[in-house]
Amino acid sequence: MHPFAxxxxxxxxxxxxxxxxxxxxxxxxxxSPRAPFGIGDDCAVxxxxxxxxxxxxxxxxxxxxxxxxxxxxxxxxxLLKRNLSDLAAMGGCxxxxxxxxxxxxxxxxxxxxxxxxxxATCARRYRVPIVGGDIAQADGVLAASLTLLGAAxxxxxxxxxxxxxxxxxxxxxxxxxxxxxxxHFAFHPRLAEGAWLAGRPEVxxxxxxxxxxxxxxxxxxxxxxxxxxxxxxxxxxxxxxxRAALTxxxxxxxxxxxxxxxxxxxFARAWHRxxxxxxxxxxxxxxxxxxxxxxxxxxxxxxxxxxxx
Amino acid sequence: MHPFAxxxxxxxxxxxxxxxxxxxxxxxxxxSPRAPFGIGDDCAVxxxxxxxxxxxxxxxxxxxxxxxxxxxxxxxxxLLKRNLSDLAAMGGCxxxxxxxxxxxxxxxxxxxxxxxxxxATCARRYRVPIVGGDIAQADGVLAASLTLLGAAxxxxxxxxxxxxxxxxxxxxxxxxxxxxxxxHFAFHPRLAEGAWLAGRPEVxxxxxxxxxxxxxxxxxxxxxxxxxxxxxxxxxxxxxxxRAALTxxxxxxxxxxxxxxxxxxxFARAWHRxxxxxxxxxxxxxxxxxxxxxxxxxxxxxxxxxxxx
Numbered sequence: 001m002h003p004f005a006x007x008x009x010x011x012x013x014x015x016x017x018x019x020x021x022x023x024x025x026x027x028x029x030x031x032s033p034r035a036p037f038g039i040g041d042d043c044a045v046x047x048x049x050x051x052x053x054x055x056x057x058x059x060x061x062x063x064x065x066x067x068x069x070x071x072x073x074x075x076x077x078x079l080l081k082r083n084l085s086d087l088a089a090m091g092g093c094x095x096x097x098x099x100x101x102x103x104x105x106x107x108x109x110x111x112x113x114x115x116x117x118x119x120a121t122c123a124r125r126y127r128v129p130i131v132g133g134d135i136a137q138a139d140g141v142l143a144a145s146l147t148l149l150g151a152a153x154x155x156x157x158x159x160x161x162x163x164x165x166x167x168x169x170x171x172x173x174x175x176x177x178x179x180x181x182x183x184h185f186a187f188h189p190r191l192a193e194g195a196w197l198a199g200r201p202e203v204x205x206x207x208x209x210x211x212x213x214x215x216x217x218x219x220x221x222x223x224x225x226x227x228x229x230x231x232x233x234x235x236x237x238x239x240x241x242x243r244a245a246l247t248x249x250x251x252x253x254x255x256x257x258x259x260x261x262x263x264x265x266x267f268a269r270a271w272h273r274x275x276x277x278x279x280x281x282x283x284x285x286x287x288x289x290x291x292x293x294x295x296x297x298x299x300x301x302x303x304x305x306x307x308x309x
Numbered sequence: 310m311h312p313f314a315x316x317x318x319x320x321x322x323x324x325x326x327x328x329x330x331x332x333x334x335x336x337x338x339x340x341s342p343r344a345p346f347g348i349g350d351d352c353a354v355x356x357x358x359x360x361x362x363x364x365x366x367x368x369x370x371x372x373x374x375x376x377x378x379x380x381x382x383x384x385x386x387x388l389l390k391r392n393l394s395d396l397a398a399m400g401g402c403x404x405x406x407x408x409x410x411x412x413x414x415x416x417x418x419x420x421x422x423x424x425x426x427x428x429a430t431c432a433r434r435y436r437v438p439i440v441g442g443d444i445a446q447a448d449g450v451l452a453a454s455l456t457l458l459g460a461a462x463x464x465x466x467x468x469x470x471x472x473x474x475x476x477x478x479x480x481x482x483x484x485x486x487x488x489x490x491x492x493h494f495a496f497h498p499r500l501a502e503g504a505w506l507a508g509r510p511e512v513x514x515x516x517x518x519x520x521x522x523x524x525x526x527x528x529x530x531x532x533x534x535x536x537x538x539x540x541x542x543x544x545x546x547x548x549x550x551x552r553a554a555l556t557x558x559x560x561x562x563x564x565x566x567x568x569x570x571x572x573x574x575x576f577a578r579a580w581h582r583x584x585x586x587x588x589x590x591x592x593x594x595x596x597x598x599x600x601x602x603x604x605x606x607x608x609x610x611x612x613x614x615x616x617x618x
Contacts, residue, residue, distance in 0.1 A: 017617045036468045042398035042516055043363035043459070045466055054352035055440060057407045057456060061447045089351035100366045100409070100454040105617070131364060137617050138370045140449050145409040147366060147456035150352070157354060159345045207351055308326045308414070308446050 002068040003142050005108035012112060013105040013137070020135070023109075027116035031123035032130050044131035046096055046149070053095070054150040054157065056086040062142035072111045073118030074185040076144075080122045082210070083148035084189035085252045089208035090157045091198020092150040093191060094126060099133040102143045115144075126191070153195035162205040163257035165225045168264065168285045172278055173253040175213060176240025183237070184250040194254055196274055202267070206256035213255065214246040215304025220257060222286055228296040229284035242297070249305035257286065311377040312451050314417035321421060322414040322446070329444070332418075336425035340432035340439050353440035355405055355458070362404070363459040363466065365395040371451035381420045382427030383494040385453075389431045391519070392457035393498035394561045398517035399466045400507020401459040402500060403435060408442035411452045424453075435500070462504035471514040472566030474534045477573065477594045481587055482562040484522060485549025492546070493559040503563055505583055511576070515565035522564065523555040524613025529566060531595055538593035538606040551606070558614035566595065 005011040012020055025032055025039060032038045036045040060066060060079045080097065087094055099119075103112075123130050128148070172193055178184040190208070197203045209216050213234075217227045234245045258267065264282065271280050284296070314320040321329055334341055334348060341347045345354040369375060369388045389406065396403055408428075412421075432439055437457070481502055487493045499517070506512045518525050522543075526536045543554045567576065573591065580589050593605070 013617045015617075017615050020617065035470070036399075036466070041469050042395040043365040043401060043466075045399075045468075046362040046364060048360050048362065049358045051357050053355040053357065055355060055405065055407055055456075055458070056352040057409045057441060057443050059409055059411065059443060059445050061411060061445055061450075064445060064447050086351040090345075090354075092352060096364065098364055098366045098456055100368055100456075102368065102370060102411075102450075102452060102454075103617070132366060134366050134368060134454075135616055136368050136370055136373060138373050138450070138452065141370075141411075141447070141452070143411060143447065143450070143452070145411075145443075145454045147364075147407055147409075149364070149458070157345070157352075159354075160350050161344070306326055307444055308322045308324075308329065308412070 001072055001111050003062055003108055003111045004104060004106040010108050010110065011105060012103055012107045012109055015109055024116055027113055028120045028130055031120040038131050039133060046131065049151055051151055054087055054090055054092040056083055057145060057147040058082045059143055059145040072114035076115040076118030077122040078185050079144055079146050080119055080128065081187065081189050083146050084126055084191060085208045087148060087150045088190045088194035089206055089254060091153055091194045092157060093153040093195060094128040094148055094150045096131045096149045097128050098131060098147050100145045101133065101135045102138050102141045103135060104140055104142055105137055107142055154199045156198060158198045158203060158206040160205055160207045160219045163220055163222045163286055164204065165222060165286050165288055166260035167204055167257040168282050169227060169255065170258055170280055170282050171235065171253055171255045172280055174235040174237040174279060175251050175253065176244030176248050177237045178248055178250040181237060187252045189252060190254050193275060193278060197256055202259040202262040204257045204259055206254060209251040209253045209255050210249060212247040212249040212304030214299050214302035216255065220255065224289055225286040226289050226292055227284055227299060228287035228292050230295065231297050233281065233283045235279055235281040243302060246302040247304055310381055310420050312371055312417055312420045313413060313415040319417050319419065320414060321412055321416045321418055324418055333425055336422055337429045337439055340429040342438050342440060347438065347440045348442060355440065358460055360460060363396055363399055363401040364456065365392055366454060366456040367391045368452055368454040381423035385424040385427030386431040387494050388453055388455050389428055389437065390496065390498050392455050393435055393500060394517045396457060396459045397499045397503035398515055398563060400462055400503050401466060402462040402504060403437040403457055403459045405440045405458045406437050407440060407456050409454045410442065410444045411447050411450045412444060413449055413451055414446055416451055463508045465507060467507045467512060467515040469514055469516045469528045472529055472531045472595055474531060474595050474597055475569035476513055476566040478536060478564065478592050479567055480544065480562055480564045480590055480592055483544045483546040483588060484560050484562065485553030485557050486546045487557055487559040490546060496561045498561060499563050502584060502587060506565055511568040511571040513566045513568055515563060518560040518562045518564050519558060521556040521558040521613030523608050523611035525564065529564065533598055534595040535598050535601055536593055536608060537596035537601050539604065540606050542590065542592045544588055544590040552611060555611040556613055
């Protein structure tokens with residue numbers, strides 16, 4: 001479905017602002033609480049948090065993150081899921097979201113309805129109330145930016161900092177060919193896995209793999225260290241090679257550092273009891289920069305997704 | 310300063326993503342806490358809230374909210390201030406903000422620096438840490454969307470709902486000609502005033518005037534009522550007429566309903582002791598729909614700002 005209407009009668013501007021806001025509330029349905037706890041006042045009112053909170057923001061933009069070939073329901077769901085993946089990466093669970101929309105005047109009303117219905121279905125599934133938003137008009141633009149608020153699922157959040165030399169590096173699922181396989185729309189954010197991992201003190205640092213492992217791993221690597229990855233150890237998606245696994249991006253898997261002293265076999269058993277269908281792979285460890293094994297992947301030969309290019 | 314660079318060497322893409330993120334942290338300076346409490350992890354970690362929270366989101370978009378004639382510092386400040394005005398309208402005070410940027414590849418680095426420095430100066434002034442954000446690239450777009458989190462400044466928040474027939478309608482400051490006068494960039498969000506008003510139980514409902522009083526008042530009007538405004542009572546900005554005051558928009562003033570039984574003279578004295586330099590005007594009252602005075606402004610003859618047109 002093309003996001004821009006052929007007949008101007010099908011456009012958001014022909015429909016008008018007041019009717020559109022009413023329609024959006026209908027499309028969101030149970031995912032949208034009543035004002036002042038949802039859309040309809042100057043701000044939305046949220047309940048007090050019980051502990052530290054987490055906040056993240058990510059967009060989807062026409063021509064960048066999706067095109068006319070993508071079903072609008074998948075676009076709406078992906079907008080929420082990519083933010084949920086950021087929350088999962090710290091061991092968080094969601095509490096509320098707000099949405100800022102920028103619409104070309106020709107944006108098609110049927111497209112927008114399907115976008116919102118996809119977002120609403122995903123919001124109900126992951127229990128994220130959509131509490132507010134804004135709609136602005138700009139020529140040639142169709143973009144949505146979602147800010148997600150959450151909290152630690154357990155007693156702590158896991159940051160990207162904390163890995164030490166000798167720690168093992170693990171990744172969930174498989175990597176590579178996310179765009180070619182449709183995984184970048186079909187993925188399930190690793191919320192349960194992230195919460196479970198954050199409950200394990202031997203998990204020292206964690207992040208999600210969104211720009212490609214070769215680039216993302218840099219943020220997890222402790223000072224004076226390098227990731228030492230064995231080329232054969234990487235879990236590949238069907239059809240993916242080493243380069244795809246390291247550089248394609250949009251994997252939305254978790255990568256984490258496990259303390260060197262951990263009983264790896266016991267850890268793997270506990271994981272598989274809790275997540276029998278989610279692959280977990282030890283892909284290497286953090287080595288001293290000057291002590292990399294000659295067989296290790298030369299990560300400097302690979303680069304991940306650049307957001308500005 | 311034009312936001313798009315003439316020489317590609319001055320563009321954000323020539324600079325690159327990693328260097329840009331480092332530069333943004335420098336430009337934000339003290340307005341940007343360190344990760345995990347600020348930019349640099351999958352999410353930002355925020356302290357637990359002490360009570361109910363408020364959340365709102367508003368953008369600034371090139372070609373819609375600003376053009377090349379506007380100093381980029383003013384654009385950055387306005388982005389935060391228009392969100393602060395929404396918070397003020399409920400009696401809130403800010404706690405944190407996140408920023409989603411969409412940049413054309415030719416966006417000029419000097420323009421972006423001034424935008425961030427304007428945002429940072431404003432963030433320090435109003436004590437709003439900028440805790441996170443996202444940068445995406447899209448051709449022909451220069452847009453920034455800010456999500457603002459806050460809390461009630463006192464024991465309650467004031468919503469748009471709660472006015473009753475007979476209540477007086479008050480407005481702060483003067484109205485009209487906001488764009489022509491530059492007020493839409495120079496304004497100060499009415500945070501102190503909003504907090505003070507929320508502390509008065511006789512203030513029954515409140516909102517900010519952003520789309521023009523004629524349109525905005527509809528959201529404050531109780532069922533079976535109409536706003537009865539005396540044409541001579543409206544506080545006009547220099548050069549503004551009645552139409553300008555009712556329809557121009559971007560006033561960023563507060564409009565509120567004061568309970569009918571209130572001692573108006575005592576209320577006005579208390580206001581002027583606290584805010585000696587901020588005008589407060591009783592512009593009318595909410596009348597029964599079928600009992601409007603013949604001299605009252607016919608609001609249906611005026612319309613405010615339409616976000617989609």
